[in-house]
Structures are given as structure tokens and as C-alpha cells.
Amino acid sequence: MDPFADTLQRLREAFSAGRTRPAEFRAAQLQGLGRFLRDHKQLLQEALAQDLHKSAFESEVSEISISQSEINLALRNLRSWMKDEKVPKNLATQLDSAFIRKEPFGLVLIIAPWNYPVNLILVPLVGALAAGNCVVLKPSEFSRSTEKVLADVLPRYLDQSCFAVVLGGPQETGQLLQHKFDYIFFTGSPRVGRIVMSAAAKHLTPVTLELGGKNPCYVDDDCDAQTVANRVAWFRYFNTGQTCVAPDYVLCSPDTQARLLPALQSAITRFYGDDPRGSPNLGRIISQKHFRRLQGLLGCGRVAIGGQSDEGERYIAPTVLVDVAETEPVMQEEIFGPILPIVNVRSLDEAIDFINRREKPLALYAFSNSKQVVKRVLAETSSGSFCGNDGFMHLTLSSLPFGGVGASGMGNYHGKFSFDTFSHHRACLLRRPGMEKIYSIRYPPYSPRKLRMLLVAMEARGCSCTLL
Amino acid sequence: MKDEPVAKNLFTQLGSAFIRKEPFGLVLIIAPWNYPVNLTLVPLVGALAAGNCVVLKPSEFSRSTEKVLADVLPRYLDQSCFAVVLGGPQETGQLLQHKFDYIFFTGSPRVGRIVMSAAAKHLTPVTLELGGKNPCYVDDDCDAQTVANRVAWFRYFNTGQTCVAPDYVLCSPDTQARLLPALQSAITRFYGDDPRGSPNLGRIISQKHFRRLQGLLGCGRVAIGGQSDEGERYIAPTVLVDVAETEPVMQEEIFGPILPIVNVRSLDEAIDFINRREKPLALYAFSNSKQVVNQILEQTSSGSFGGNEGFIYLTLTSLPLGGVGNSGMGRYHGKFSFDTFSHHRACLLSHSGLEKLNDIRYPPYTNTKEQLISWALRSQSCTLL
Numbered sequence: 001m002d003p004f005a006d007t008l009q010r011l012r013e014a015f016s017a018g019r020t021r022p023a024e025f026r027a028a029q030l031q032g033l034g035r036f037l038r039d040h041k042q043l044l045q046e047a048l049a050q051d052l053h054k055s056a057f058e059s060e061v062s063e064i065s066i067s068q069s070e071i072n073l074a075l076r077n078l079r080s081w082m083k084d085e086k087v088p089k090n091l092a093t094q095l096d097s098a099f100i101r102k103e104p105f106g107l108v109l110i111i112a113p114w115n116y117p118v119n120l121i122l123v124p125l126v127g128a129l130a131a132g133n134c135v136v137l138k139p140s141e142f143s144r145s146t147e148k149v150l151a152d153v154l155p156r157y158l159d160q161s162c163f164a165v166v167l168g169g170p171q172e173t174g175q176l177l178q179h180k181f182d183y184i185f186f187t188g189s190p191r192v193g194r195i196v197m198s199a200a201a202k203h204l205t206p207v208t209l210e211l212g213g214k215n216p217c218y219v220d221d222d223c224d225a226q227t228v229a230n231r232v233a234w235f236r237y238f239n240t241g242q243t244c245v246a247p248d249y250v251l252c253s254p255d256t257q258a259r260l261l262p263a264l265q266s267a268i269t270r271f272y273g274d275d276p277r278g279s280p281n282l283g284r285i286i287s288q289k290h291f292r293r294l295q296g297l298l299g300c301g302r303v304a305i306g307g308q309s310d311e312g313e314r315y316i317a318p319t320v321l322v323d324v325a326e327t328e329p330v331m332q333e334e335i336f337g338p339i340l341p342i343v344n345v346r347s348l349d350e351a352i353d354f355i356n357r358r359e360k361p362l363a364l365y366a367f368s369n370s371k372q373v374v375k376r377v378l379a380e381t382s383s384g385s386f387c388g389n390d391g392f393m394h395l396t397l398s399s400l401p402f403g404g405v406g407a408s409g410m411g412n413y414h415g416k417f418s419f420d421t422f423s424h425h426r427a428c429l430l431r432r433p434g435m436e437k438i439y440s441i442r443y444p445p446y447s448p449r450k451l452r453m454l455l456v457a458m459e460a461r462g463c464s465c466t467l468l
Numbered sequence: 469m470k471d472e473p474v475a476k477n478l479f480t481q482l483g484s485a486f487i488r489k490e491p492f493g494l495v496l497i498i499a500p501w502n503y504p505v506n507l508t509l510v511p512l513v514g515a516l517a518a519g520n521c522v523v524l525k526p527s528e529f530s531r532s533t534e535k536v537l538a539d540v541l542p543r544y545l546d547q548s549c550f551a552v553v554l555g556g557p558q559e560t561g562q563l564l565q566h567k568f569d570y571i572f573f574t575g576s577p578r579v580g581r582i583v584m585s586a587a588a589k590h591l592t593p594v595t596l597e598l599g600g601k602n603p604c605y606v607d608d609d610c611d612a613q614t615v616a617n618r619v620a621w622f623r624y625f626n627t628g629q630t631c632v633a634p635d636y637v638l639c640s641p642d643t644q645a646r647l648l649p650a651l652q653s654a655i656t657r658f659y660g661d662d663p664r665g666s667p668n669l670g671r672i673i674s675q676k677h678f679r680r681l682q683g684l685l686g687c688g689r690v691a692i693g694g695q696s697d698e699g700e701r702y703i704a705p706t707v708l709v710d711v712a713e714t715e716p717v718m719q720e721e722i723f724g725p726i727l728p729i730v731n732v733r734s735l736d737e738a739i740d741f742i743n744r745r746e747k748p749l750a751l752y753a754f755s756n757s758k759q760v761v762n763q764i765l766e767q768t769s770s771g772s773f774g775g776n777e778g779f780i781y782l783t784l785t786s787l788p789l790g791g792v793g794n795s796g797m798g799r800y801h802g803k804f805s806f807d808t809f810s811h812h813r814a815c816l817l818s819h820s821g822l823e824k825l826n827d828i829r830y831p832p833y834t835n836t837k838e839q840l841i842s843w844a845l846r847s848q849s850c851t852l853l
Contacts (some may be wrong), residue, residue: 016743018767057833065842072846088784096777098784103769105792182793183658190591197588201581204596206797211591227823234830271831275737279718281831369820382490390483390818396845397485399474404571405492410593412812425799427787428765431758436614444658444668458783466477 004176007164008107011134014161015106020132023079025159029079029129032157033122034071037064040153044118047145051117053284057346058239063118066396070123073244073398073415074130081130081419084428092457097430102423103204106182111173111196113188114143114286114305115242115336120210121150124185127418133183134162138176141169142286174199181205181337183422187244188212189334208411208421210244211404212334214359217247218351220368221256228367230262232245235391237318239342240283241338243394245363245385249324250342251351257322257342264340265305268318276317277310285314294337297321300330301341331379348373352380360384360406363392384408469519471815478844483818489810490655491519492593493569498560498583500575501530501673502629502723507597508537511572514805520570521549525563527674528556561586568592570809572632575599576721577794595798595808597631598791599721600748604634604766605738608643609757614651615754619727620658622778624705627670628725632772632779635722636711637729638738644709644729651727651818652692655705662703664697672701672724681724684708687717688728735760747771747793750779771795 019025037044041064048054048063074081108128112121121139128135137154139147146327151165164178177184177199186196187210200207219228238249252260274278285291291314298319305318316338318327324331324341331341345351355364364383366374374388384404387394394400395414403412413421441450471486499508508526515522524541526534532607538552553563564571564586573583574597587594606615623634639647656680659666672678678701684788685703688711693704711728711758718728732738742751742764751770753761761775771791772781781787782801790799800808828837 055831055833057831057838060838061829061841061845065845069846087784089786090784092780092783096682098781098787100788101765101773103792106769115783193591194588197591198585200754201584201588202597204577204580204584204794204797209591223820224823227820230823230826230830279831281833367820371817374817378488378817381809382493383813385814386488386816387817389820390816393479393818394485394814394816396479397474397477397814397816399476400485400816401487401812402814403812404814405490405811407591410591412814424769424792425788425790426770426792427772427781427784427789427799428775429773429777429781429784429787430758430761430765431777431780433610433614433754434777436611438619440617443617444666445660446668 002175003172004166007166008136008179011107011136011162011164015104015134019120019131019159020134020162023082026130026132027075027078027464029163030071030075031159033126033129034068034075036154036157037068037071037122043149043153044146047143047149048118050145051114051143052239052242052286053282054239055281057281058283059118060063062239063116067122070126070398070415070418074126077416078130081416090410090458092454093429095432095435097428099428101426101428102131102419103426105422105424106133108133108137108185108422109136109138109176109181111138111184111186111188112140114140114146115131115239115244117146117150117267118302120187122312124187124413124418127413128183128185128422129158130419131422133422135164136176136181137163137165138173139165139167141167155354157321183207185413185421186210193409207414208403209407209409210402210411210413211362211407212244212330212336213359213404213408214334214364215246215361215383216351216355216363217250217365217407218348218355218367218375219250219256219260220348220366220370221253222369222373223256223367224369225256225263226266227260229260229267231367231390232365233264233267233318234394235358236340237268237271237282237338238305240285240316242283242286242336243392245395247340247363247365248361249331250340251345251354252342253346254344257344259319260324260342263305264320268305272318276306277308277313277315282318282338283314284303288314290337291316294339295336297330297335297337297339300324300328306338348376352377360404360408361416362404362408363387365391469707479686480816480818482822483816486817488813488815489518489806490813492809492811493520494523495520495570495572495809496523496525496563496568498571498573498575499527500527500625501527501533502631504530504533511574511805514800515536515570515572515809517806518809520809522551523554523563525555525560526552528554545761561839564765570594572800572808573597580796595790595800596796597789597798597800598749598794598796599631599723600746600795601635601718601721602632602748602750602752602770603738603742604637604734604752605742605754606637606639606647607735607753607757608640609756609759609760610643610754611756612643612646612650613653616647616654618754618776618778619752620651620705623727624655624658624725627672627703629670629673629723630779632782634727634750634752634778635748636718637727638732638741639729639732641731644731648707648709651707652671655692659705663693664695664700664702669705669725672703675701677724678703681722681726683713684717684722684724684726685777687711687715691729693725696726735763739764742768747791747795749791749795750774752778763796769793
């Protein structure tokens with residue numbers, strides 16, 4: 001018994017009937033999303049608090065505001081994004097109309113994770129809807145309270161002939177993936193990313209995979225320790241470290257480590273108080289399974305700060321580990337928790353080698369007062385994104401594409417990149433039916449003279465600018 | 469190659485925000501035999517311009533060209549960063565087990581699936597330039613000779629072995645009656661009374677494809693051409709009529725100088741016919757009426773679209789060449805090639821000082837801080853990307 005066949009069939013029919021094509025329809029969906037966020041802000045905050053012990057502040061800035069901002073951006077720019085894009089022509093096509101038309105793919109599947117369960121579902125959804133697709137949403141079953149809101153409340157705000165939420169675990173998701181989709185957008189681990197891409201390959205379905213990795217954070221000797229500690233700590237412990245772009249580990253010299261440790265302690269105390277467990281601003285781990293995994297990592301190296309944990313609350317203290325070996329588990333898997341290992345390197349070169357020996361990460365950070373140092377790290381490494389002297393602030397800029405490279409993913413989104421991700425860019429050339437004499441030059445029997453003229457016509461630009 | 473600065477918001481005003489184009493690393497380009505120079509070199513241009521190292525796997529079927537690419541081309545490139553590998557399906561399978569940082573494949577959908585599955589194991593991004601049956605709708609309102617010239621040239625160019633060639637015609641019986649003599653006239657004009665003797669008509673790549681095409685000649689009824697010669701791998705420019713949708717010529721991509729005509733009674737029926745099938749790489753519509761052309765454009769989807777014309781758009785590097793659905797994913801040509809083979813890395817360089825400004829975002833959180841940040845997040849400066 002295939003639980004999804006009927007739903008998918010219904011959505012396909014709606015798409016074939018053209019329901020999602022008009023700008024008015026898409027705008028109405030986006031407006032519906034906006035109303036959903038406004039009407040149920042409190043409900044969402046409560047759900048996020050239940051799932052992740054997320055503070056209202058973090059919910060607002062990293063889930064609700066960001067989503068709202070993307071909705072507003074899409075609404076403001078929808079018609080301009082949808083417009084046919086005229087392109088420069090050559091002599092051969094001077095009299096023609098040449099443009100790129102943006103078209104929806106059709107039926108889009110969005111699979112979202114549990115760590116930012118509102119943001120990482122709604123922001124891709126904005127792109128998919130703006131681009132005119134029908135959408136199937138598969139929220140994470142781990143963030144149960146948020147999943148419930150998305151399944152029960154969200155659909156009331158959208159046209160349900162073109163949109164559906166499906167629920168389930170790995171088995172249901174596997175079943176879902178056997179069906180043909182016209183686009184699949186997946187956020188999650190590289191391991192599952194491979195499974196999704198393999199399933200997509202059977203149907204030649206294009207994908208965007210937002211995956212993860214261990215995001216290196218290089219801290220130069222030439223830096224203000226407290227400033228760096230504030231920034232690194234905030235981005236590490238935000239959402240209890242359960243952030244795909246959080247700094248995963250620090251690379252620095254022993255001297256810098258000695259300066260950083262008290263500064264990190266100071267930042268942690270400032271942020272979360274003497275007993276972080278009592279702070280309303282520190283979240284909790286999503287599940288027992290992840291809690292135990294992280295608890296195990298606390299045994300790596302030596303605990304320099306924090307290290308406490310409580311299974312009942314799924315609480316892990318903001319922790320810093322030192323004397324960590326590359327072979328230990330904490331340096332082998334993406335941490336995804338409030339644990340920050342520091343690995344010592346003796347030079348910038350050694351740090352860069354260390355980074356380049358490993359998989360390309362989703363994000364990379366470099367802290368230094370020296371612009372040259374920052375630029376060198378940028379120039380000699382690769383990553384989905386890069387930030388000098390700060391954490392993942394770049395996520396707030398919808399003008400920057402958000403995506404991975406290598407094991408950390410493929411494709412990107414946010415802002416117009418979302419619209420483009422979920423659109424097929426169709427090359428169009430419209431010629432007038434007449435003037436056949438002029439175009440006859442290309443027909444056989446071929447001659448060198450004809451060839452020369454054709455080559456000129458193909459090469460020569462018309463009156464337009466050659467820069468694309 | 470230049471860094472592309474982007475619009476900033478209030479939080480990032482004092483920093484520098486840009487997109488940096490980076491090579492992926494080791495790129496594999498697998499090319500087919502029908503345009504063995506173009507479909508190897510044009511992707512290569514993009515891969516090299518983007519700064520990658522490249523492995524080229526030319527098609528073993530276009531043997532002479534493969535030899536030139538393997539023996540001569542490497543002398544012109546830095547061979548520490550470039551290699552040509554040779555072989556058949558088995559060697560290509562072995563090659564695909566290795567990890568590449570990007571794979572660019574031109575070929576059939578069947579092999580496209582194999583390539584993408586292999587790529588999935590290494591999370592390697594791909595561009596797949598595949599194929600399909602490219603519909604060519606011919607409206608009643610058209611000049612038959614003009615249409616016949618254009619359709620015939622694009623169909624028989626390279627002996628029909630073109631991924632974007634019009635694969636079959638959809639038209640009413642009336643229009644078919646007007647088209648047939650016009651097509652014969654065009655074919656005679658282009659290739660003479662005996663096309664076999666024309667220096668301007670090519671041959672089929674291999675015995676295997678020749679026999680496949682010879683088999684298709686048995687579908688429907690031969691209205692024009694239909695001759696073949698196994699020794700020369702020659703197939704005459706052919707038009708088939710009375711073709712049923714279930715016949716092989718309407719089931720597989722033809723990739724030869726055979727043009728079936730399928731009758732439809734209306735534009736709506738033509739559009740339904742097209743939409744019942746896989747999304748093609750190209751779609752053509754011929755009509756004196758702009759509305760008709762636009763209706764087809766709007767109610768179908770395809771990699772690319774030509775109104776009253778064949779694949780001349782390929783000469784425009786400002787247009788992206790790529791498929792959709794079964795006909796492929798990704799695109800290239802011109803700057804699109806450079807972008808295809810580049811990773812677009814989002815970069816933000818913030819100030820190492822001015823830490824007091826950041827106080828607003830740190831815990832302990834307060835309502836005021838929350839409101840200020842939300843407001844700042846919503847106030848993106850320039851909204852148009």
C-alpha cells in the first residue's frame with residue numbers, strides 16, 4: 001500500500017492544470033505563509049521551546065524573522081524574478097527575440113531537518129512556491145512539536161491542491177523517495193545526502209543538498225582574545241551547537257589557546273551565567289540518541305571548560321576540550337553540539353594543510369587582526385562559505401548564496417538563489433516566420449563563401465553589450 | 469573570475485561581502501560521438517577557464533576524432549593538469565568509481581542515470597546533457613516551403629545525429645499534405661536528386677546505429693526517401709507518415725535522418741500529446757501566429773525552445789544550453805560554462821574590532837535586543853539581486 005501515490009497524483013494534476021503558474025497565485029501562497037508566521041508566532045515559539053529548549057530570542061532571530069524576511073523579499077521581487085530575461089544577440093539572430101524563461105519544475109520535494117525546523121522548511125518553501133511549483137514537505141520527525149504545527153496548521157494557509165505535508169521516519173522517507181519528483185531539496189547529513197541523490201538518479205531528478213561537515217575555525221596569534229572568544233562562543237553554543245554552519249573546532253597555537261581559554265570561560269559566563277543549566281538562553285539536545293553521542297565525545301582530550309551533562313534534561317554544558325588528537329571521535333564526526341575542541345597547530349601553513357587534508361566543509365572561519373592572514377586562509381582553502389572575523393553572520397544576507405561544496409553539499413539558495421534553484425531556465429528564440437531568403441544562406445549546397453558569411457554572422461555581436 | 473560584491477544589510481555594513489568563484493578541483497568530461505569536437509571542447513573551455521584540472525573521456529565510437537584528441541590535443545595543454553582517457557563502457561565504469569569534484573556528461577538518459585548514480589556515491593555534482601524526442605509542431609497557418617526548409621535542414625544536418633534536432637512533426641492532415649511536397653523540394657534542393665551522391669549529407673556513425681535506423685524505416689509509411697545502404701551506412705533523408713504512437717519510431721530518440729509526421733486535429737491535441745511525454749531537450753513551433761507560438765511556449769516545458777526556427781539558438785552563447793526532466797540537468801555555453809564549473813563561495817569579511825557593536829546579539833537576551841535584531845534583519849538594503 002503506497003501512502004503517497006494519491007497525494008502526489010493530486011499535486012501533479014494541479015500542476016498540469018496550471019494552477020501554480022500565475023503570479024497572483026504564487027503571491028497569495030507567499031502571503032499565506034506570512035500570515036501563518038504572524039498568526040502562530042507564539043505557537044511556533046512554544047513548539048521550538050519544546051523540541052530544542054530554544055529561547056524566544058533565538059526562535060525569533062534564527063527561525064521566524066529570517067523566514068519572514070525571505071517571504072517579504074520574494075513578494076517584493078516576484079514579478080521581476082519571473083520576468084523573461086532578454087539576452088544579447090549576434091548578427092544571425094538580430095531580428096529575433098532571444099530570452100531566458102523561468103519555469104517551475106513541477107512537483108518539488110523538500111526534506112527538512114530538526115535543528116532549525118521552521119527556517120529550514122519555510123525558506124526553501126518560499127523559493128519553491130515563488131518559482132511556481134507544487135510542493136511536498138517532509139519535516140523532521142525528531143522535532144515533533146514543530147512537525148505537528150507544520151502538519152496541522154500550515155496547510156490551512158496554503159492551497160492544498162498544490163501543497164502537502166507528509167510525515168514519517170526513514171522508512172516512509174525511503175518510500176517517498178521511490179516516487180518521481182521534478183526537484184528534490186534536502187537538508188541533512190552527507191550520509192543521507194548520498195541516499196537521496198542515489199534515489200534521485202533513478203528518475204534523473206535534479207537536487208540541492210545542504211549537508212554538513214566539520215567547520216574549521218582558525219584563530220591567529222594576532223587577535224584580541226576576548227573579541228574572538230565572544231564571537232566563537234556565541235556561534236558555537238547558539239542553538240546548543242546544533243547548527244550546520246557553526247564553528248566545529250578551533251585551530252590555533254598553544255600560546256593563543258592559553259589566551260583563549262580564560263576568554264572563552266568569560267564569554268560563557270557572561271552569556272549563560274555561572275550555572276549555564278539555569279540559563280533560559282541555552283537550549284537542549286534534540287534527542288536521547290544525540291545526547292548520548294555527545295556525552296561520549298566529552299571523553300575526548302581533556303575538558304578545559306564545562307563538561308557537565310544531565311540525561312534527564314538532555315543538557316550538555318557549553319564545553320571546551322583541549323589536548324585533542326585528530327584520531328579521536330570528536331575530530332572524526334560533525335559535533336553538532338555545545339562542545340568546542342581546540343587543536344594545536346604551529347603555523348598558518350600547518351592550519352591550512354590540516355584543513356585541506358579533510359573534506360570541504362560547509363563553512364570556514366578565520367580570525368585575525370591581519371587582513372593578509374584572513375585572505376590567505378580564504379585563498380588557500382575551499383568551503384561552502386567563508387567568514388573572516390565572525391561566525392555565520394553571512395546567513396543573514398539573502399544576497400549571498402547559501403550552500404556547500406564537496407561533501408558539504410551541492411547547489412545553493414536564499415533570496416533570488418532560491419527562486420533560481422527551483423526554476424528551470426529555458427532558452428528561447430522566437431523568429432519571425434518570413435524573411436526566408438535571408439536565412440537561405442545556411443542551406444546546402446554548401447560553399448566556402450556561404451560559410452564565411454555564416455561565421456561572421458554567428459560571431460558578430462549586434463548592437464548589444466557582450467558582457468553577460 | 470572576479471569576486472562579485474553583493475548587497476549588504478545593517479549587520480554587515482562595515483564588512484565586505486562577495487561571492488568568490490573557485491574551481492571544484494578534478495573535473496571529468498564525458499563526451500559523445502555526434503559532435504565529438506564541439507561536445508568535448510566547449511565543456512573543456514568552461515572547465516579550464518574556471519581553473520579546474522580536467523580528465524577528458526572522448527567517445528570511442530568517433531574513432532578518428534578520438535585519436536586526434538588523445539594524440540594531438542594534450543601537446544597543447546599543460547599535461548600535469550590535463551589528461552585524456554580512452555576506453556569503452558567497462559573502462560568508463562571503472563573511471564566513474566573514482567571520486568571527481570565535478571562530472572559533465574553528454575549522452576543518453578540511460579547512461580545519464582548510471583553517471584548520476586556513480587556520482588551520488590561521492591556526492592559529486594553533475595551536469596547531464598541528455599536527449600529525448602524533440603517535438604516540432606507545425607501550425608495550419610504557415611508557409612509550407614519556409615517551414616519545410618527549416619525543419620529539413622535542422623533534421624538532416626549531421627545526418628540527424630543531433631540531440632536538439634526536431635525529432636518528429638505534429639500537424640493536421642491538411643498541413644501534412646502541404647508539407648510533403650515542400651519537404652521533398654527542400655531535400656532535393658539541399659542534397660540533389662540522389663542525396664547519396666551529395667557531399668553535404670553525412671553518414672551514420674556505426675553499423676549498430678545504422679541497423680537500428682534501418683529498422684525504423686519500417687514504421688508507418690515512407691512518404692519521402694527510405695533508401696539505405698549498409699556498406700556506406702547511408703540512410704536517405706526520409707519522411708514517414710501514418711505513424712502510430714506505439715511504433716518504435718515514436719518510442720525512442722531517432723538520432724538519424726528520419727522524420728515521422730504524426731497527425732493531430734488541433735493545437736490543444738498537440739500540446740496534450742507533447743505533455744504526455746518526457747520533457748524534451750528542445751521544442752519547436754512553427755506558425756505565422758505569434759499567439760500560437762506563445763501558447764505552445766507557455767503550455768509546455770523543454771530544455772530550450774525555438775519559434776519558427778530550429779536550433780540556431782545554439783550559436784548564442786548568451787543562452788544557456790541544457791535539458792530539464794529526462795533531457796538533463798544543468799547548462800553551459802558562454803559564461804554558463806564558467807559558472808557550471810565553479811563553486812560560488814559566499815564570503816563575508818568582518819571587522820576584527822568594534823566588538824561593542826556586537827553586544828546587542830549576545831545573551832543574556834532581552835526583548836529590546838530581540839526587536840532591534842529582527843528589525844535589522846528585515847531591513848535588507850538593496851532588495852533587487
